[in-house]
Amino acid sequence: MGFVVGSVLMAFLAVLQSSLLNRFPFLSGTANLILLATVSWALTGRVAEAIVWAFFGGLCLDLLSGAPFGVSSMALVAAAYLASLTEGRFWEGHPLAPLGVMAVASLVFFAVTMAGVWVSGHPIDPALAMTHVVLPTTFLNVLLALPAAQLAGRVREAAFPPPVRMG
């Protein structure tokens, strides 16, 4: 069920990203809703779902973009998997952990997408990309990481409450 609902949500977020969020850029970057959603969901422990969401959300992003089809999927799946590696670490429960995870996930996402876009023959100036896209977007993603993680945590508790042992 979580897979289906999440996939529909990803399609909606991709459309929202294209028609609404991109109208309000910070330099040339905007917060990446799908990255926020998948990484936050991975941080709640529902990693398999997060990876499927990342895959499907990436395809939706690429459908609405001139980027090569599949590049965003690869980048998002890698970012979601990376976020899952925090599980079991001593700082996993730290309230500020989502900030660091989101920063790293954003950088991984951009490293993969920039490589994919560059391989497809699109010229990218690394310095301009860093100052106008990567850093502003990472900043916005980190800014929204805590509310996104809290929202994901609440949705997880509501939709998948922890089992209670009786007797």
Next chain:
Amino acid sequence: MSRTSSRALIALTFILIAGGLLVLNLGGYLQAAEGLAVRPLAALQGWISQRVTAIQTLATSPADLATLRAENLRLAAEVAQLERELIALREQAAEAEVLAGLLGYARTRPENRYVAARVVGQDISPFIRSVWIDRGSDSGLQQGMPVVTERGLVGRVAEVYPTVARIQLITDPQSLVNVRLQTSRADGALHAQLNGELSVDAIDQSASVTPGELVLTSGLGGAFPSDIPVGQILTVRKRDYELFQEAVVQPSADFENLLVVLVITNFQPLTAPGP
């Protein structure tokens, strides 16, 4: 199998599937499937875009100014049209001095045919500057067709689906437009930086380029019709030890507020835009 390695396997599987899709796409095998998949997304995109535009308009204009706003819009459109006519007349006059023989050809050219389209979304990738419009092959659009507004050149059609199309803007780093400077008659190549800044390079060192000079499409290369306004020269960089001059250009079209564009449908480009 441990939990971590199971997750790694899932992630690797999906990365490999995505990689496979990427290869198929680069080979051009997914065009039909993409067309099918993009249709519902584009419909939702258009619906949301309309609402967002309506809300933006409502937020930026008090209700009692609605009439004035409409009048202002009409006058602005009229001024833009007159400006365009003025530019065209100046260009014709300049051409008459240098290439009088071609003026007759310019006058006898058939009028352009346009398809108006609404901009419904922007490219999600921050590395690619393109917009989505609500017209596609059902409206006669084809890849490579030039796209303009009443102010000047916007870009050209990069991808076409039945009901939507993607327009590669001239502010995209992959875009290249052959241009001519109106007064100095120098040719150059217009290209963009990732931040959207436009510049013309490959301008002959002997040309006397001045700030404020108009930049028009030259038609060289056959990608765009000639004499479409592109922008104005802002600054010129000329160094004696370099082969060419370079100039920064202020675009004519307002790329921050693209709402409606015109696709020139009777122009057959000789080259297709990049991916």
